[in-house]
Amino acid sequence: MTKVGLLFSGQGAQVPGMGKDFYEKIPVFAETIDQASEICGFDLMECFGSSEMLKQTKYVQPALCAFSYGVFKALKNAAPDLNVVGGIGLSLGEYPALIASSMLDFETGMKLVSKRAEFMQEDCDRHQSSMAAILKPDVELVERICAEISTDEKPVSIANYNSPKQVVIGGDDEAVKKASEKLSEEGRMRVVELNVNGAFHTPLFRTSSQRLGEVLKAVSFKDPEFVIESNTDKIPFTKENAAEILQRQVMSPTHFAACVEKMIKDCEIETFVEIGPGETLSKFVRQIDRNVGRASVETFEKMQKFSL
Numbered sequence: 001m002t003k004v005g006l007l008f009s010g011q012g013a014q015v016p017g018m019g020k021d022f023y024e025k026i027p028v029f030a031e032t033i034d035q036a037s038e039i040c041g042f043d044l045m046e047c048f049g050s051s052e053m054l055k056q057t058k059y060v061q062p063a064l065c066a067f068s069y070g071v072f073k074a075l076k077n078a079a080p081d082l083n084v085v086g087g088i089g090l091s092l093g094e095y096p097a098l099i100a101s102s103m104l105d106f107e108t109g110m111k112l113v114s115k116r117a118e119f120m121q122e123d124c125d126r127h128q129s130s131m132a133a134i135l136k137p138d139v140e141l142v143e144r145i146c147a148e149i150s151t152d153e154k155p156v157s158i159a160n161y162n163s164p165k166q167v168v169i170g171g172d173d174e175a176v177k178k179a180s181e182k183l184s185e186e187g188r189m190r191v192v193e194l195n196v197n198g199a200f201h202t203p204l205f206r207t208s209s210q211r212l213g214e215v216l217k218a219v220s221f222k223d224p225e226f227v228i229e230s231n232t233d234k235i236p237f238t239k240e241n242a243a244e245i246l247q248r249q250v251m252s253p254t255h256f257a258a259c260v261e262k263m264i265k266d267c268e269i270e271t272f273v274e275i276g277p278g279e280t281l282s283k284f285v286r287q288i289d290r291n292v293g294r295a296s297v298e299t300f301e302k303m304q305k306f307s308l
Contacts, residue, residue, distance in 0.1 A: 001083040002293075005269040006100065007281040008068050010091030011196075018277050019048045019067050021300035028077055029070040032106075036066035039110040057124055057197045061092050061117035062110060068096035068276035069106065075275065075297055079306060086227040086267040088259045090281060091160075091200065092116075094231060094249065100275075101224035103237060108219060115215050119208040120250060124198035126207075131159060131170035131199050132180050135190040142167060142183060149178050159201040160254045163287040170199030205251040213247035227267055229259040256281070260288045271295060273306075 022029040023045060037044045040062045046053070048067070053059040076082065089097035092113070099109040134142055142158060146169060150156045156171035156179045169179055176199070180191045198204070221239040228237045230245050231254040237245065263269050271293030274282045282294040297303045 001081070003085045003268050003270045004083055005263055005267065005272045006072070006084055006087040006097065007272050007274040007285070008072075008087065008089035008093030008097045008100070009274065009276045009278055009281050010064070010089065010093040011278070011280065017049055019045070019070075022070065022074060022303075025300050026074045026077075026303075029074045032070035032073055033066055035106070036062065036070075036110050039107055040066075040114050055197065056121065058117045058121040060197075061120070062114050064092060064276065065096050065099075065110065065113045068093065069099050069109075071275050071297060071303075072096065072100045074303060075273070075306070078303060082273075084226050086229065086263045086269060088229050088231070088256065088263060088281075090162075090231060090256050091249075091254055093276070093281075094228070094237075094246070096275070097228050098221075098224075098237065098242070101226050101228050103221050103224045103228065103239065103242060104219075112215065112219060116208070116212055116250065119211045120198065120200070120205060123205050123208045127198065127204045128173040129171060129199035129202070129204050130173050130176045131168055131194045131196050132176055133166055133168050133192045133194055134183060135192065136165055137167045137189055138187055139167060141187050142169065142189075145182050145187070146171075146179050149175050149182070151175070155203050157202055158253055159199065161257055162254075163257050163284040165287045166284070168194065170202045171204065172199070201249075201251065201253050203251055209247055209251045212250060213243075216243040216247055219243060227263070229263050231255055231259060234258045234262060256284060257288050260285055264289060264292055273297065 033044050047059050047063045087097045095113050098104045146156045154172035154175040156175035159170035160168035183189045221242040232249045232252045274296040277298050279296045
């Protein structure tokens with residue numbers, strides 16, 4: 001039986017109207033979204049249809065978490081024999097991954113994501129920050145240039161090590177602009193400004209990290225039903241390390257590429273299935289290892305056609 005690894009995105013295609021097809025046609029997805037709306041205190045289907053709400057961290061994080069977990073439940077119903085042996089969530093995607101693996105129950109996970117989103121929104125509002133993707137990067141040069149420009153007051157650093165063909169830098173607006181210019185001119189690298197609410201996974205979210213740590217003290221984790229690899233430390237989550245890792249995660253860089261390589265080796269993954277909106281992570285996997293299979297189920301139509 002094909003060994004499957006699941007991919008849970010932390011961003012995805014945040015397009016107004018997303019999830020409508022699932023909600024109308026798959027009862028278990030609709031039940032998940034309705035339950036999440038009660039837990040979070042706002043209508044997630046309204047959020048899915050609102051371009052303004054999808055721009056705000058405090059709304060989009062709970063919405064994406066519920067969306068991804070709802071799609072996971074729908075997939076399990078559609079393909080009950082799916083041999084899931086591992087999972088990787090990028091950034092926020094680690095939360096639906098942890099819920100899917102039963103390390104977190106759904107209500108606790110959604111409450112935790114809501115608090116995370118609230119704290120991070122406040123940090124977003126407090127700092128003028130931005131992010132930029134660096135394509136076909138010379139990683140050592142990117143790290144060096146960021147280190148030369150970065151200061152305690154105006155930091156810039158690599159926030160995401162996504163694939164051999166892409167890293168993302170983030171930090172203070174001015175510092176990111178300086179680093180982007182230098183990378184374009186001196187490094188001759190292509191730089192693409194990203195449309196994000198803030199510079200996630202940078203020291204600008206230290207306050208969020210501290211506040212989230214207090215909330216995590218009251219959270220109990222269970223042993224996972226399948227391996228979930230940590231973006232932060234490139235090791236599997238356990239019920240003993242999860243709280244400490246998730247606290248650091250919001251201000252630490254993600255290492256998606258390394259996690260994919262490790263999971264292919266350790267879990268003998270044959271195919272990765274991307275759960276949730278978009279196909280960004282599937283594209284990263286292709287850049288990391290062309291020999292591993294890829295699939296995505298971000299729409300009801302793709303869910304109907306899904307097979308391995």
